[in-house]
Amino acid sequence: MPNQEMIVSTKNVSKIFGKQHVLKNISLDIFSGEIFGFLGPSGAGKTTLVKQLVGLELPSEGEIYVFNEKMPSLPMIEKIGYMAQSDALYEELSAKENLEFFASLYGLKKKHRQARIREVMEIVELTDHLNKLVSNYSGGMKRRLSLAIALLHEPKLLILDEPTVGIDPVLRQSIWNAFYELKKKGTAFIVTTHVMDEAEKCDRLAMIRGGQLIAVGTPEELKNNTHSATIEEAFLFYGGAKHENFSVSN
Structure with a gap:
């Protein structure tokens, strides 16, 4: 992707x-x-990796x-949206009060804040x-x-750790449509998932198992390179196990 700005770069990242050994030499x-x-399945190291990308x-x-x-870098917080x-x-507060609080942390001015609260609540x-x-x-x-x-x-940059777990398929599709619109404006997304049809929606995938990268590429490349009909088959080819906790959809 030579014409695009590099947003994230990891160089031989490991976590012990x-x-x-939770992560082993991740370079991306x-x-x-x-x-x-x-x-990747639960326990593969996805959450550990994204926490490091955010600086947690x-x-x-x-x-x-x-x-x-x-x-980690404090100035980067304003450029990253993170969903754990x-x-x-804050469960004792209303949704609006939660949004107001986080908007103030991000430094959103009052008029713009109200507009953004309306916009994001419409998206979800x-x-x-x-x-x-x-x-x-x-x-x-x-x-x-x-x-x-x-x-x-x-x-x-939006870093979303299994963002649509527990969300019904119709709304999930609506949320992904919103992601595509933001992508057109240059927003980069990092999404962790163990849901196969969600993986298909990504531009590129990093397959992770046991803390290691086992393959990186577009969904089509990963399927073509392994002569697989599905991403699940491709994952199993690259080193997954039949009992992995994957699902086809939520």
């Missing part, structure tokens, strides 16, 4: 907890306007650069629940609110 480049997926964890070895800044696997919401189809306490939200609604918060400040 005690005697456990990710570009602007790209939806890049990390595909340090690699044991190797280096990570985001927008040419070595991570676990929802970090929660406009009618804006004033409801988060404690009264379902699990799927909380995921959608977390996604809205990640989108609030129009970051140039």
Whole structure:
């Protein structure tokens, strides 16, 4: 992708907890306007890796650069939207109060803040629940609110850890359509998933198993290179195991 700006670069990144090697020599480049997926079963190391990209964890070895800044870097927070696997919401507050709080952290001015709150709640189809306490939200609604918060400040890089788990297929498609629109404006996405049809929606995929990259390429390249009809078959070819915790859809 020579004409696109490099957004993320990892160089020989490893992570060791005690005697456990969670990540092993991960080297990747990710570009602007790209939806890049990390595909792998639970425990493969996807969440550990994205936490390092955001700066929440340090690699044991190797280096990570985001927008040419070595991570962790506080100034990079304003350029990154991060949605964790676990929802970090204030349940005693309403959805609007949560959005107001995070908007203030991002430095959004009052007039622009209100417009962005409306826009992101429309994307996740929660406009009618804006004033409801988060404690009264379902699990799927909380995921959608977390996604809205990640989108609030129009970051140039969105890092989303299994963003559509618990969200119904129709809304999931609507959310992906919103991703495609942002992609056209140059926003880069990093999405972790263990859902096969979601992996197919990415421009490129990194298949991860046991903390190691086992393949990187477009979904079509990965299927063609392994003479596979599906991404799941390609993953199994590259070194997956039949019992891996994958699913075809949510």
